[in-house]
Every structure is written in C-alpha cells, then in structure tokens.
Amino acid sequence: MSDTNLKAHDASLTGPRHGIPSYRLRYTPLERLAVERPVDRIATIVAACAGKSVLDLGAMDETAYKSKRGQGVWLHEEIAKRAKFVVGVDNTSGLPVEGLATAPNAKIERGDIFDLDGVLRKLDFTPEVVVAGELVEHLENPLAFLRSLRACAPLKGARLILSTPNATALHNCLIGLIDRESTHHDHLLILSYKTMTTLLTRAGFEQWRLVHYHSEFAEMKLRNSGLRRTAIVCGERMIRAAEWAFPLLAFGLIVDTTI
Structure with a gap:
C-alpha cells in the first residue's frame, strides 16, 4: 500500500477525540451516534505506528505466524514494516521461552499483559504506542485490563490503539437470518459502540476516538482459490459498500486514546 493511502487512513485517527464530558451518551435506543465512515484496520493501525517504538500486546497469533x-x-x-521498533508480549504456549525474533526490528517476548510494569522494566523498554489488536474479546475481564494499562507507570502518556470485532456487524446480522453466527471459539465477549464507550469511561480514560473498521475475510480468502475465492472477494466488496453507508454495521471498532 502506498504512503499516500496510509496517510489517508491515518487521518481518520487524527481528528478530535470524543469523551467525557465533551461527548456523553444518553444510552437511549434512538439517540444518534457520532459515527464516522469505516477505515481499513491494518493500514490504519500501521500508519499510527509509523516511525514509533511500539508495544504489541497479544502479538503471537499462532495461526497467523504459520499461515499468514x-x-x-x-x-x-505489518507494524514492523513501518515502526522504528516493535516488542510483542504474549504468553501463548506456542511461543518459545526465549522469545521470537519476527523481523530485524521486531520480537515477541513471553510475558503477562496484566503485569506490563514488570515486563517493561525487565526489557528496559518504554513504548510510544501501545497496540492491542483483536485482544480484549479474548479476555475474561477487559475492564481490569484497561485499568491495568492506566496503572502502569512506564505507559503513562503513551498512545493506545485498540481494535475489536463489532457486536452489530452486518455479516452476522445477515447470517443470523438463517440461524447462523460467525464467532471465533476463543472469544469471550463482543463489544458495540456503546459498550466500548462504557468500558473506556469506567476504566478512567477521558477522551478517545472511536472509529469502525471494514470487513476483511482474510482467512477465508487464504483458504480458498478459484471461483470460491472470487465469490468471497465479491461478497466482501458488497458488505464493505453497505458498511460505508451504515458505519454502525461495520466489522469492528478501533479505539485511539492516551494512557
């Protein structure tokens, strides 16, 4: 993807942040929400990390490492291609005890994301950007996780970019009409615009930017070829067009805030 396109995506995370008290939800069913057009998840997050030292939480996607x-x-x-330096933290069993070098400027270390103070002091690393991509939906207590980030002294003032699937995503609404649901077997929860706002507020964040991101059926496209892959790509394009028109139905959410 060109630098021009990446800058265009990054622009979606550079506007004014909504928060308390500058933007307060009434939590009524028919209130209009301040939503923007969806963006591309990976390109947007990568652009926010360009030239920065990055802490990537939950980085070791074993499926991704083997096949993606x-x-x-x-x-x-993708972050490592644009960032100055990337340290991933994960405690998955598939990660070697000594960690894993993933690029000349990137590595993944074994560690507990709920004990980042100890991990960062051990590594002598202070990040400018913290990324939690598709992570909170795997956690038993996402509120405790967000509060732990704010309580971690080495992270004070760092930029936090968080992404997670959207509870009101169009693709699930559509297949729900035929008694189907698309959910990863490791997901413990799924968040919406309002529930994410509630989490951020209760965790103590004051201002943030909340943007939806487009559908990306990457694994389906990797697993298929020929006419099947063409059908998946066409379906993805149609869903993306609908997401652009109705952003609350987009695939997921990206939060941009300061710890």
Whole structure:
C-alpha cells in the first residue's frame, strides 16, 4: 500500500477525540451516534505506528505466524514494516521461552499483559504506542485490563490503539437470518459502540476516538482459490459498500486514546 493511502487512513485517527464530558451518551435506543465512515484496520493501525517504538500486546497469533506471514494480513508483521521498533508480549504456549525474533526490528517476548510494569522494566523498554489488536474479546475481564494499562507507570502518556470485532456487524446480522453466527471459539465477549464507550469511561480514560473498521475475510480468502475465492472477494466488496453507508454495521471498532 502506498504512503499516500496510509496517510489517508491515518487521518481518520487524527481528528478530535470524543469523551467525557465533551461527548456523553444518553444510552437511549434512538439517540444518534457520532459515527464516522469505516477505515481499513491494518493500514490504519500501521500508519499510527509509523516511525514509533511500539508495544504489541497479544502479538503471537499462532495461526497467523504459520499461515499468514508475507500475506499482508498479520498485524504484528505489518507494524514492523513501518515502526522504528516493535516488542510483542504474549504468553501463548506456542511461543518459545526465549522469545521470537519476527523481523530485524521486531520480537515477541513471553510475558503477562496484566503485569506490563514488570515486563517493561525487565526489557528496559518504554513504548510510544501501545497496540492491542483483536485482544480484549479474548479476555475474561477487559475492564481490569484497561485499568491495568492506566496503572502502569512506564505507559503513562503513551498512545493506545485498540481494535475489536463489532457486536452489530452486518455479516452476522445477515447470517443470523438463517440461524447462523460467525464467532471465533476463543472469544469471550463482543463489544458495540456503546459498550466500548462504557468500558473506556469506567476504566478512567477521558477522551478517545472511536472509529469502525471494514470487513476483511482474510482467512477465508487464504483458504480458498478459484471461483470460491472470487465469490468471497465479491461478497466482501458488497458488505464493505453497505458498511460505508451504515458505519454502525461495520466489522469492528478501533479505539485511539492516551494512557
């Protein structure tokens, strides 16, 4: 993707942030929400990390490491292409005890994302940007996680970019009409615009920017070829067009805030 396109995506995260008290939800069913047009998830997050030292939480997607490398769909790998330096933190069993070098400027270390103070002091690393891509939906207590970030002294003042699937995503609404649901077996929850706002507020964040991101059926496209892959690409384009018209139905959410 060209630098021009990346800058265009990054612009979606540079406007005024909404928060308390500058933007307050009434939590009534028919209130109009201040939503923007959806963006591309990976390109937007990568652009926010360009030239920065980055802490990538939950970086070791084992499926991605085995099958998505070099495909432009593994977030950690794409961040490393533009960032100054990337340290991933994960405690998955598939990660070697000594960690894993993923690029000349990137590595993934074994560590507990709920004990980042200890991890960062051990590594002597202070990030400018913290990324939690598709992570909170895997956690038993996302509120405790967000509060732990704010309580971590080495992260004070760092930019936080968080992404997660959207509870009101169009593709799930559509297949729900035929008694289907698309959900990863490791997901413990799914958030919406309002529930994410509630989490941020209760975690103590004061201002943030909340942007939806487009559908990307990367794994389906990687698993299929020929006419099947063409059908998936066409379906993805149609869903993206509908997401552009109705942003609350987009695939997921990106939060941009300061710790």
